[in-house]
Amino acid sequence: MAVKVLILEDNPVARAFLCRVVRESFSDVITLVEAGDLEGARKQVALAGGASGMHGTDPFKLVLVDLELPDGNGMDLLSELSHYPATKIVTTLYSDDDHLFPALQRGADGYLLKEDRFEVLVEELQKIVRGQPPLSPAIARRLLTHFRSGADGEPAAQGTGLSSAAFATSKPVPLADKPLDHERLTPRESEVLTYLSKGFTIKEIANLMGIKWFTVNDHIKSIYKKLNVSSRAEAAVLASKQGLV
Amino acid sequence: MRSAGSEPPLDEGAWDRRARSRSPSARWIGWRLRGLVLAALVGCLALFALLRALTASPALDAPLVLGDNGVLEVGGPAAPMAVVGLIDGDGRLQRLDALLLHRSARWLPGDADRAELARQHDLYGAALVAAPVRLTDGQGQVREISVRPRGAAGLGWTFWLVATLALLLYLVTMVVVMARPDPRNALYALMALAQIGNLLFLAVLWTPAPGWPPGLMRWEQTLRTLFDLATAAALVQVTNMHPRPLPGGPVRALAAWCIALGLAALVGAGLLDQAWWWTQGLLIVGALLAMAQLGWMQRRQPHPLAHQLVRLCGAMTVTLVLLTAMVAALNPRLHGQAAFIGLAVWVIVLSAMLLMLPFLSRTQRLMREFSLLAGVSTVATALDLLFVAVFSLGNFASLALALFIALALYAGARQWLLSQFVSRQRLTTERMFERVYRMAREVQLRPADVGEQWISLLRDLFEPLDAQPVARRVRNSRVVSEGASLVVPMPLLGPAPHDAIVLGLADRGRRLFTDDDARLADRMVDLVTRVVTFDQAVERARSEERVRIAQDLHDDIGARLLTLMYKAPTPEMEDYLRHTLKDLKTLTRGLAAPSHLLSHAVAEWKSDIAQRLAAADCELGWSFAYDRDFELSVVQWSALTRVLRELVSNALAHANASRVDVEASLHDGTLSLSVSDNGSGRRPETWSHGLGLGGVRKRVKQMGGSVAWSENGQRGIVCRVTVPDFGRAGGP
Helix, strand or coil: CCEEEEEECCCHHHHHHHHHHHHHHCCCCEEEEEECCHHHHHHHHHHCCCCCCCCCCCCCCEEEEECEECCEEHHHHHHHCCCCCCEEEEEECCCCHHHHHHHHHCCCCEEEECCCCHHHHHHHHHHHHHCCCCCCHHHHHHHHHHHHHHHHCCCCCCCCCCCCCCCCCCCCCCCCCCCCHHHCCCHHHHHHHHHHHCCCCHHHHHHHHCCCHHHHHHHHHHHHHHHCCCHHHHHHHHHHHCCCC | CCCCCCCCCCCHHHHHHHHHHHCHHHHCCCHHHHHHHHHHHHHHHHHHHHHHHHHHCEEECCCEEECCCCCEEECCCCCCEECCEEECCCCCEEECCHHHHCCCCCCCCCHHHHHHHHHHHHHHHHHHHHCCEEEECCCCCEEEECEEECCHHHHHHHHHHHHHHHHHHHHHHHHHHHHCCCHHHHHHHHHHHHHHHHHHHHHHHCCCCCCCCCCHHHHHHHHHHHHHHHHHHHHHHHHHHCCCCCCCHHHHHHHHHHHHHHHHHHHHHCCCCCHHHHHHHHHHHHHHHHHHHHHHHHHHCCCHHHHHHHHHHHHHHHHHHHHHHHHHHCCCCCCHHHHHHHHHHHHHHHHHHHHHHHHHHHHHHHHHHHHHHHHHHHHHHHHHHHHHHHCCCCHHHHHHHHHHHHHHHHHHHHHHHHHHHHHCCCCCHHHHHHHHHHHHHHHHHCHHHHHHHHHHHHHHHHCCCEEEEECCCCCCCEEEHHHCEEEEECCCCCCCCCCEEEEECHHHHCECCCHHHHHHHHHHHHHHHHHHHHHHHHHHHHHHHHHHHHHHHHHHHHHHHHHHHHCCCCHHHHHHHHHHHHHHHHHHHHHHCCCCEHHHHHHHHHHHHHHHHHHCCCEEEEEEEECCCCECCHHHHHHHHHHHHHHHHHHHHCCCCCEEEEEEEEECCEEEEEEEECCCCCCHHHCCCCHHHHHHHHHHHHCCCEEEEEECCCCCEEEEEEECCCCCCCCC
């Protein structure tokens, strides 16, 4: 059975480019469904079994969502699909964390920058589907603030970008609720996050902490899991089972 | 003596207690209000009764005046007649002289004079009751003068003035006692009541025509001596416990009371020779003791109240000594009216001081004027008497001269006092504005320091001994602990570490806080809030504008460049467009981001470069050392971001390097950056500087630095960038 992929992108040239990237990334038979606006994307999702994805006979396994769309913001679709069992990726021109972080919070598993080189995009896409979430220093800093504010009961500090003005059709949303107790970071995770926020690579962190590369990656995944709904991790597992990767 | 507590002024709990006790609802409920109304009613009724008795009392139908040569004369419609006595009911001649015009036995130094004064007044009083009065000039001429009730008009304006003052002092005393019935206020009330007694005697005896019930003069002497001695004893006792308690206070207070009451009893019984001298001596000793106690208190632990009180006591003591000296040196028997006015002024000033004491923090300036006035009046009286006695000037001439000299003295002393006051103003208006402006800038840069900044501004303003933050919201500045402390709210500038500042002891404990200070503090709160809010609004507007420009650039130009890039005919064109797009994004990000901390920027640069090099299978050596973290300006941030990206791109794209080393250090404001690779590039001097390298040179120049390329040992290229004054050019 072919793996179904939904690509939501208003610019036809960019859409064609993304289609090439997807085809290049995966060896399986791929069914590509394209949508130019939110309306179209919603129709396609409904055809494939609705937003929950539970009744569908053939749900999408991978969804690429552009943020700035003619009839709204891709962020809305991400919210609607928060329980949809697919790997959701934001494709955008915005590389600042004010946009990316809310997207990650709403269930995106990663993001692709549209201006990147073809090869780079292919590699990044494969990484995301394999379950390696992106963590820039800025995002790591915000995560630290997020978890710390939960622990200390203090409002998130200024300068982490939380309340900074954004220039976008999408307003960055502040982190909604304080994390629950079981969502607190372990000391190890906290350490990893601190290193990431200082710009260390995963390899360097592994060296510094004297642990394996995979362990660091596991910590990162665990941090993400604590940050957000667990369905995404399942989606990643599902994706690999379906032979996407 | 006043409702102030003796708590340390900065004790927060004490302040809380005070604040509670000051709220009107707690203070005026129930029996206090009823008690006060009752007391006021009693006071008014007593005054009314006195008024009735006095208006009904008999007075001579012709004025008794002092003749030119110091002889008692009777005026009226007929020609003035010298009076040497009156014919009593039995037809005997009872002698009278000018002493009859003297109105106070208390202030006659000689024992014999006092007895004579009492005798004459008793005699005269009895004659008035027996009406009509037959006065004789001793040479056979007898004038029979009828007697009529004094009436309200016969009381003279002085009676109304002094009686009103007495009533006022009485009411204030009652308010103070009702507000907080405690030993200190009881002592204050005692002193005030003694002076009210003095005032009442003064009011009654200062009426234009003499003539009072027999025996009044003896009572006047005894009671006023008692009043004065009681005031002195109470002063000694209260300065033992207020504003701070002194060791051994009760013993001294007890001794003072025993001596004072003992002496008063002796004077009352007439068992003491030279009673006036004893009384005056004791009064002066008491005043000096009170001053010494206050001085001791001030040395033990400064308190502005003690400082103020010691000055006040000093002024009053000097006046008292002057007055005593004057009365002693010049026999008031000869200069009755002038001396009496001098004494009247003294009693009035003393009472007015007592009247104002409970409001010390509000009336400092008034108090200053008053003590000045008291001193000058006494001097004027003394001078007047001196001129009359020594230069044999006429009454009018001496009075005019004395007044003139006294006024000159007053003006001069006042000027001097004011200049003293002004020279202690530390902050001129100009400096104050500068200070507020500076604070606004500091708060803008470091909002967390607002509390510290505010305290430092208040310190400059008031020079308090102490300034402490408290966690208690107040709306307005206000004076607490009777002027010992001033509570100033924090300006509302976002989250503040505390709510208010309590300043203790203005001018390093030399001055009490006044309501003027509270108003000034409120103005400062207003001013600072407004200045900072304005600054923030300007900054916000700037950043909003920047964000808007960045958004337009990014959304419109970015999307078009992206489309162009996808449709690029050649890979070179595609790269060029990608490059342009990245530059655009860096630019817009730099514009839109609120801040660029160096440490954050370094982390991002490293992460970006590491990712790019990893994608190209290239090793990265990274070191970035800086001695302090600070905010990069937009120019610095975007320039460095682009320089780094460009240099790394060069190493990757043109030189095919397998390792890139980035080393940077920021020390003492100088940034040195070197990017070296092991690629195939050589002989940098022959390069043509296209878009990439030209851009690097442009950016470095923008930061005010220099850049140079050279060969990196055996293989590759090293590029060195030096930017002096990098760390100092912060700010947006």
